[in-house]
Amino acid sequence: MSVVTRSLVRLYPDAFRVRWGAMVEDEARGAGWKSWPNLIVGIVDMWLHPALWPADAPAQRQRRVATMGITVALAAWFLSHITAEQGDPLSSSVASGIMHGCTTLLLIGIALVAPRPRPTLSATITLLRWGVRRLTVPTLLGTSVVVVVHGGIDPTASPPTLRAALLAGWWIALGLGAIQIPRIFTGVGADAVVPPHAGRLRAGVWTLAAASATGGATILGAAVADGGFHPLGAAVGVGLLLLTAVCAGTLRDLRELPSVD
Template sequence: MRAATLLARLYPPAVRERWGADISREVSASGIRSWPDTLAGAARLWLHPGDWPETFTGQTRRVLTVTLFAIIATSGLLLRAVTPSTTLTADVRHPATSLWLAPLLLGIILAAPLPPLRGEALRRLTTVTVRTLAAPGTAVLAMVLTAWSGVAEHATGFTEAALVTYYWLTLGFTALRLCTLVARIAQTAALPTTRRLSTALLHIGTGLALAASQSLLAIVRTAPRPDSLAQTLALGLLATVAISTGHDLRRARA
């Protein structure tokens, strides 16, 4: 795949469908010097969904719904990547350090697409869900059975590295398939309104900002570790993306 084509695919779907060929030609003609501006343009457009064209009604809301859940999945992987601490928990028994979960969960509820509550539609939804999650479900089951068998506790060397690699590949694959499921459900479900989506993005951004702030306070109070610092920066970036996108969507609706 040519670099120009790959860079054009980084733009939001509606922009890519409308002007993707032109972007690819311009990048190809300009050469490597245009790559930074092209990347910056793609990032800027993702943060301004109000500027997207629509090739069909509801396209922007559908893309943002899937993007929102992709942010949630990425955040979950980031939180799992660092050893759990008492400063950033997801436990109802520790309300002070789990406060960031409240706006996050509210945002997820607001953004969830609602499938039609009819027999045939529910049967199709069940079929789609089973087909989409069958492979990751099998991978997770194999991972759980391996953990229960006790093999992981005694693994060393290559075996340990293989199990760790399998663990993270399974989590990443599961997160990807969950986002795929949301995308497939969004094709036939009742999508959240633009107002609900903007509110959901703002709530999710607030929750991630709280998580990043708590993580930053822990780093300041103790000796910083590279993994904790990377997690804090990544959570802060995701929070900025969610809040910025939510504000732009609200501005476009006004």
């Protein structure tokens, strides 16, 4: 049981484990398996509230919230892209127009929350090195799919195995890219990027919340319109609304932490 407890504690963010990990593990080990549900809830709660992690300086918290904002934006784009590729339930011009507007809001939100690269050669080299390290695999995978498709192979007329492989490769490339981009900003550190100030950070998170809420409501409404039901659209709509809740929680955390200013 101690192995399971130790493994669960390791799932907490590093900043939390450094400060309180030993204490949490001792308490959980004393409670035995009964502590596991609380540990899992605590893990999820901590990852959803990066502004509350122990920090040595306000800029460290700002950088964490900025990374969270980029993650939310990419997750929202990925979910919206899944629905758009399926055609339904966004076949109406009104719903399609609203989703284009949401995409624009996501881009604005990313621009607001994204850390600013430092204007130095060493910072540029660091960012390039991390970009190559994190994005080489998804870029090569996505490029390979595009080359195959544009090389004369029609996915709709291809054998089912090849068609499935191309679709899987494309979506895996997009998913990996969405996962790896935030990891670039967590890896480069303060020497390469400057986190946004608190006002810009709040504006960016508000923008991302508006985009996720509008997109989620639009897709969910279209999924159940006219007495029908589109399972994928409904799932994506709920997912976007959950991302809105994450943004709302972060805004609340920022209000309760005046030190981030």
